[in-house]
Each structure stands twice: as structure tokens, then as C-alpha cells.
Amino acid sequence: MDRVRDLASKRAAVIFTKSSCCMCHSIKALFYELGASPAVHELDQDAKGREMECALRALGCNPTVPAVFIGGRYVGSAKDVISLHVDGSLKQKLIDAKAIWF
Amino acid sequence: MADVSPRTDTSTDADTEDKNLRNALSHGTIASDGSDKSRDQKTLRRLAQNREAARKSRLRKKVYVQQLESSRMKLTQLEQELQRARQQGIFISSSGEQAQSMGGNGALAFDVEYARWLEEHNRRVNELRGAVNSHAGDGELRIIVDGILAHYDDIFRIKGDAAKADVFHILSGMWKTPAERCFLWLGGFRSSELLKLLINQLEPLTEQQLMSINNLQQSSQQAEDALSQGMEALQQSLAETLAASLGPSTSTANVGNYMGQMAMAMGKLGTLEGFIRQADNLRQQTLQRMHSILTTRQSARALLAINDYFSRLRALSSLWLARPRE
Numbered sequence: 299m300d301r302v303r304d305l306a307s308k309r310a311a312v313i314f315t316k317s318s319c320c321m322c323h324s325i326k327a328l329f330y331e332l333g334a335s336p337a338v339h340e341l342d343q344d345a346k347g348r349e350m351e352c353a354l355r356a357l358g359c360n361p362t363v364p365a366v367f368i369g370g371r372y373v374g375s376a377k378d379v380i381s382l383h384v385d386g387s388l389k390q391k392l393i394d395a396k397a398i399w400f
Numbered sequence: 401m402a403d404v405s406p407r408t409d410t411s412t413d414a415d416t417e418d419k420n421l422r423n424a425l426s427h428g429t430i431a432s433d434g435s436d437k438s439r440d441q442k443t444l445r446r447l448a449q450n451r452e453a454a455r456k457s458r459l460r461k462k463v464y465v466q467q468l469e470s471s472r473m474k475l476t477q478l479e480q481e482l483q484r485a486r487q488q489g490i491f492i493s494s495s496g497e498q499a500q501s502m503g504g505n506g507a508l509a510f511d512v513e514y515a516r517w518l519e520e521h522n523r524r525v526n527e528l529r530g531a532v533n534s535h536a537g538d539g540e541l542r543i544i545v546d547g548i549l550a551h552y553d554d555i556f557r558i559k560g561d562a563a564k565a566d567v568f569h570i571l572s573g574m575w576k577t578p579a580e581r582c583f584l585w586l587g588g589f590r591s592s593e594l595l596k597l598l599i600n601q602l603e604p605l606t607e608q609q610l611m612s613i614n615n616l617q618q619s620s621q622q623a624e625d626a627l628s629q630g631m632e633a634l635q636q637s638l639a640e641t642l643a644a645s646l647g648p649s650t651s652t653a654n655v656g657n658y659m660g661q662m663a664m665a666m667g668k669l670g671t672l673e674g675f676i677r678q679a680d681n682l683r684q685q686t687l688q689r690m691h692s693i694l695t696t697r698q699s700a701r702a703l704l705a706i707n708d709y710f711s712r713l714r715a716l717s718s719l720w721l722a723r724p725r726e
Contacts, residue, residue: 321674324630331622377681383619384685
């Protein structure tokens with residue numbers, strides 16, 4: 299959990315993924331489209347990947363990837379991100395965290 | 401204090417009580433001077449509200465009975481179809497099991513459920529059309545509109561279960577008519593396209609509404625593109641996995657490799673259901689958001705316009721299927 303929180307706080311937008319996960323690819327594409335440059339951490343390429351995955355599961359992220367953090371705060375999985383984007387709050391969160399400017 | 405008969409049931413005695421009050425006022429048994437006037441007005445208002453509540457209750461009851469009757473007809477129809485299908489030797493699991501596990505007949509079971517849902521949907525939309533054409537009040541419209549939106553939730557839930565059982569059937573769109581399949585995207589319609597055709601139908605919109613609807617259209621399009629990109633990545637990954645198991649020799653190493661690659665490919669196919677789920681989630685969220693931006697009357701017009709559009713697509717499909725061929 300510490301490593302998750304630590305990495306999540308280092309950039310305005312942070313996404314935890316797995317290299318084989320195609321839904322992660324979708325969420326990354328969405329962030330790039332919005333002009334955000336998220337930090338991407340692939341759990342299967344990280345030595346502490348297993349522990350981090352447990353930590354994400356404990357946060358309620360199901361499936362565990364993609365797991366999105368904005369401004370250091372846990373936002374949710376793919377479903378949450380899409381829902382927030384539809385009602386306009388995703389963009390606002392990114393602006394508030396200074397991940398994007400407009 | 402006004403002398404009115406005791407009430408036992410609001411919905412039936414509201415009119416009687418109202419008549420009594422009016423009689424009492426005209427016969428002078430109630431003083432109609434200043435001090436009682438506000439009390440009488442309050443009573444009249446309360447009676448009016450009771451009448452309205454009674455009317456709404458009668459309307460809801462009418463709708464409920466209509467739904468029951470159409471369900472009964474549909475049930476008889478389905479039982480007959482089932483009987484016919486059984487006679488033709490098609491295996492259909494007993495009704496008790498069907499709710500739990502669709503097994504090999506997931507596709508057929510879903511098609512039946514979808515047809516049932518569509519019929520109910522059309523019935524509700526016709527009710528809405530009737531209400532709009534007869535200049536019904538906002539309250540009545542809201543009940544019908546909310547009902548239609550809640551009913552949309554039903555089909556998304558049913559699709560979710562069906563995708564778990566047979567994702568390729570949902571993706572194929574074979575449960576939709578041919579012309580609808582033209583526009584198929586991840587097992588359903590594109591919300592962004594729907595919004596595009598609605599924008600013209602919904603005028604007059606306030607500036608705020610216009611901006612919100614445009615933003616919604618853009619957001620749903622961005623989400624659709626993102627999901628499409630994920631699907632392309634999935635296809636590419638699947639292709640690479642299968643190509644990796646191709647090889648000239650038939651050594652034991654290659655066979656082991658083959659099994660490994662197949663296992664990986666199986667894993668990738670498993671993620672398809674997730675994409676359908678997110679696509680449906682997007683459709684659901686977009687409908688809800690659209691409804692929250694619009695007034696009740698505008699939502700009603702939107703739902704009617706959407707239904708008109710899809711009805712035309714379905715009619716086109718029928719024409720196409722019946723076209724004369726050499």
C-alpha cells in the first residue's frame with residue numbers, strides 16, 4: 299500500500315496497469331486524448347507488483363487494473379473513470395489536480 | 401368549523417367532499433366572510449391536491465393493469481412458440497433453469513428476452529407518445545419517462561448476463577435486425593451518434609443545455625474511441641499470440657509452446673466481456689446524463705425521437721429482407 303500511495307502522489311495523474319491488459323490501454327488512450335500525461339506503472343513489471351495488486355484490491359478496485367489516481371486520490375477502475383468522464387467530473391478533477399489546463 | 405361528512409377513503413370521497421363543501425358554501429351553512437375565507441381556500445386547495453393524487457393513482461393503476469395484460473398475452477405467445485420448438489426437436493431447458501444458467505442455449509434465451517423487452521419498450525414509448533399528444537402535465541410525463549429509463553436498465557442487466565454466457569453472440573449483433581447491425585459498435589448503439597441526431601430534435605435548448613449536450617456528445621465520443629483502441633490492441637495481441645505458435649517443426653517444445661500460446665489466447669478472449677460491459681456502461685451513463693440535462697418534456701421528445709429512429713432502422717431491415725431478388 300505504501301508503494302502504491304507513494305507512486306500515486308508523485309504525479310497528478312497515475313494509472314496502475316498490466317502490460318497484457320487491453321482495458322488499461324483504453325483508459326490510457328482516454329487520458330492522452332484529454333491531454334493528460336499520466337504516469338503508468340505496470341504491476342507485472344514491478345518487483346513489488348503482487349503486493350501492490352493486493353493493496354489495490356483492498357481499496358476496492360475490481361478488476362485491480364486499471365487503477366486510476368488523480369491528485370494522489372484513488373478515483374477508481376475503468377468503469378468509474380468512464381462514468382466520471384460522461385458527467386464531466388473527470389476533466390474537472392484533472393484540472394483541479396493540474397494534470398491538464400482546460 | 402366547516403361541517404363536512406367524515407372521510408373514509410381519499411380517492412373516492414374527494415369528489416363527494418368537494419361537492420358537499422360547495423353546497424355548504426352556496427346554501428350559506430358556512431360563513432363565507434373574511435375569517436373563514438382562507439380556511440376555505442386551504443380546504444379547496446387540499447381537495448384539489450387530493451383529486452390530483454387520486455387521478456395519478458388511477459393512472460398508475462391503469463398502466464399496471466395494461467402491463468399485466470400485455471405480459472399475459474406475451475406469455476401465452478411464448479408458451480406456444482416453446483411448444484412448437486420442442487416439437488421440432490430443438491432442446492430447450494425447462495423454464496426453471498433458464499433463469500439461472502443459459503448454457504448452450506444462451507443465445508436463444510437472450511434473443512427471446514430481448515424480443516420481450518423490446519415489445520414492452522415499444523408499448524411504453526407508445527404510452528409516452530399518447531401522453532405527449534394529449535398535452536399531459538409534467539408530472540404524468542415524468543412518471544412515464546422515468547419508467548422508460550428504468551426499463552433501459554433492465555436490458556443492460558440482461559445483456560450483461562448474456563455476455564457472460566456467450567460474448568460472441570452479443571458482439572455479433574445477430575439479435576438485432578440487419579440495418580441496425582450496420583451501425584453496431586461493441587454490441588450496441590453508439591451514444592455519440594444518438595446525441596448527434598437528437599441535438600436538432602430538441603430545440604429550443606438553453607445555452608447551458610446546448611453546451612452540456614455538446615460536451616456530453618464529445619465525452620461519449622472520446623470514451624468510445626478509447627474503448628475502440630483497447631479492442632484494437634486486443635485484436636493485435638491475439639493475432640500476435642496465435643502467430644507466435646506457428647512453426648515449421650513439430651518438436652515437443654513446439655507442442656508445449658502451442659498449448660501455452662492457446663492458454664494465453666484464451667485469457668485474451670476472456671477480456672472481451674469486459675469491453676462489452678464498459679460499452680454498455682457508457683450507453684447507460686450517457687442516457688442518464690442526457691436525462692439530467694433536459695427538462696421532462698425535452699426528455700420525452702428525446703425518447704420519442706430515439707424510438708422513431710430505431711423503428712425506421714427496423715422497418716428498413718424488414719423491407720430489405722423482403723426485397724425481390726432475381
